[in-house]
Amino acid sequence: IVSDCSFVASLAVSALYERRFGRRLVTSIIYPRNSRKEPIYNPFGKYMVKLHINGVPRKIIIDDQLPLGRHGELLCSYSSNKNELWISLLEKAYMKVMGGYDFPGSNSNIDLHALTGWIPERVAIRNNEPDFNADALFDKLLTRLEKGDVLVTAATGELSDAEADRTGLVATHAYAVLDVRREQGLRLLKLKNPWSHLRWRGNYSELDKLHWTPQLQRLLNFDPNSAAMFDNGVFWIDYDSILKFFDVFYLNWNPKLFNYTFCLHQSWKTGLGPIKDAYNIGENPQFFLQVDQGGSGAVWILLTRHITQIEDFKENREYITVLVYRNNGKRVFYPNDPPPFIDGVRINSPHYLCKLVLNESSPRRYTLVVSQYEKMHTIFYTLRAYATCPISLGKIPNQYEHVKQTVTQQRSLYPTILQVSDGQWNGETAGGCGNHPNTHLNNPRYQVTLESGNNKNQLLLDLKGPKQYQVGLDIICVVASDPNAPGAFTKKHTGAFRSGFVVMPLEDVPAGTYDIVPSTFLPGQEGPFFLTVKSSCPFKLARLR
Structure with a gap:
């Protein structure tokens, strides 16, 4: 029996949207259709x-065969109207994509995005965190749901x-948010349990004899006595109880709120970059975001990781995010230098959304990592930007066509690299930084010759050493x-010595010969390094000392 509460809750808020605003949403994605774009019955069953x-x-593509129990009862979701098939058909199509009726479960962000293409946003309820604004969240739900800008579910x-x-609530369960109201100074939400039974038993439930005044009943068109006679899973609940017993709101936004969009489909290979990017993000996929006009506006960036195997969906251990830097669209190498403008939270959902709010003084060019x-x-993955103003989005190109690396024990991170020497600080060559002039000159020294006929060469130096050393x-x-x-x-230096990793990007370097000196901060710190x-041009690299 399919019992995925989030999918049924998603259908409930979608159906309510169609009734309330008279616009087709999920019923418009079923074919065949008539001239009014309404789904119609197909006697051939396809x-x-x-x-x-x-x-x-x-x-x-699906057929109309549905799972039945031994007594002929449907073992899937279905409409209370016996002449309607659309709920069962949508569920069957979704189950087909997700691996069958043995569905591992999902959340409404994922389900509603699949059904509607509306932009998913996850808003965690974190009452103890200073950046969680419960009042602003309620105001947003109240105004935007009323306008039809967003579909909302909530989960315990x-x-x-x-x-x-005691509460009547189901743990880790999705509920459809049918209405949000502010009446007589009260903040109330109307929810539906997708199981169509089991309701809230606290304040403003049909069992509550204290808070339901005759005037409030008229304002909300709700009769607790009538509601108590039949449990259809629909109930009113106060916002404070939501904050206490619920864990998250799932919002899906109408993409028509944005006049401009830009989309890229990409892959990130396993061996590219470190396993953990806690100290080096230079090899992460990076993109420039260009805002093509000034003034106020908004840009939302949605990262969607592709699910290619059902096991991946069942045991999702991939935690993804997008980091936003005010770095003029240039490549970023250190996670916190410059500090990220938006430091994304790594989550194991296929979707991650971050938002840029623009004003007159905002930069016009950003780096996305x-x-x-x-x-x-x-x-x-797919990276998609939605904007209220013209934008462009593109991958930051790799300017360095030529690479060489020092290695130890004949081992290289790059299969076509020429081995130059054994990269080590050892004995006398562990000379430390320039604060130790008597030993600093003993450090390993390499010489690079840029073989180019211009002064516009791009050079990148990358040093990796033991993490316990400042290099x-x-x-x-x-x-x-x-x-x-x-x-x-x-002469140039990488700046502050860093634990185990430093990088030096150099732009518009003239052709010529340059010496490179890797060092640790203190003398006597022995160990290997890479x-x-x-370079953007051909070059030679040799060890001098």
Whole structure:
């Protein structure tokens, strides 16, 4: 028996939207249709359903055979109107995509996005966190639900057996939000249990004899005595009780609120970048977001990870997010330098949404970084931006076509890299930083020669060492083809020494010869290191010392 509460709750709020606003939503995705775009019965028993799966609309072909019990009863979701098939057909199409009626369960964000393409947002109820604004959340639900801008469900968290018996609520269960009202200074929500039975037993339930005044009953068109005679799963509940017993709101926003959208489909291979990006995000997928006009506005960025196997959905261990930096659309290498403008929370949902609110002083160009906690598998994903103003979105290109790396024990992170030497600080060569002039000159020294005919070369130096050491890099110009070029320099350093990893991007470097000195902060810190040199032009790399 299919008992996925989130899917049935999603159907409930979608059906209510169609009745309230007279616009087709989920009934418009079933084919065949008549001239009024209404789904019609097919005597041949075949139907097509359009679902939004893995970033694009897809057609799902099903028949009208439904699971039955031994006594002929339907073992799936169905309408109380015996002449309606659409609920059962939509569920069958969704179950087909998700691996069958042995469905592992979902949440309404995922289900409603698949059914409607509306933008999913997860709003956790965290009363003890300072950045959670319960009043603002209620006001948003009240105004936007009334306008038809959003579909809303709510879900409980873990409840003890005693709490469940006392409250009438089901633990980790989805409820459809049918209405939100503010009356007589009260904040109330009308919810429906998708099981069509079991209701809230607290304040403003049909059992509540204290709070239901005759005037409030008229305002909400609700008679507690009549409601008590038949349990259809629909109940009123006060907002304070929602905050106490519920865990999350799932909001799905109408994409027609935005005049502009931009979409990219990408993959992130397993071996690209470190497993954990706690110290290095330079090899993460990165994108520039360009806002093409000034003034106020909004840009929402939705990251959707593609689900390719049902086991992945059942045991979802992939935690993804989007980090937003005010970095003028340039590549970011350290997670917290510069500090992220929006530091995304890594969640194991296929969808992650972050929002940019723009004003007159906002930057017009941003860097977006896809991040994943403990990346173990290749992932496929869609990055989609919705905006109230013209935008463009693109992948930050890899400018470094040529790469060489020092390695230890004949091992390289890059299969085509030329081995130069054994990258190690050992004995005398563990000379420490420039604060120790007597030993600093003993550090390993490499020489790179840029073989180019221009002054617009891009160079990237990347040093990885033991995490317990603070490491850094110096680059010294030996000879430049044009010492007066804008990008010419005498000496540069990576700045503050960092634990185990530093990177130095250099732009518009003149052709010429440069020495590279990797070092630890203190002398005598021995261990291996990886020095990677990447360039936009051909170059030679050799060890001098």
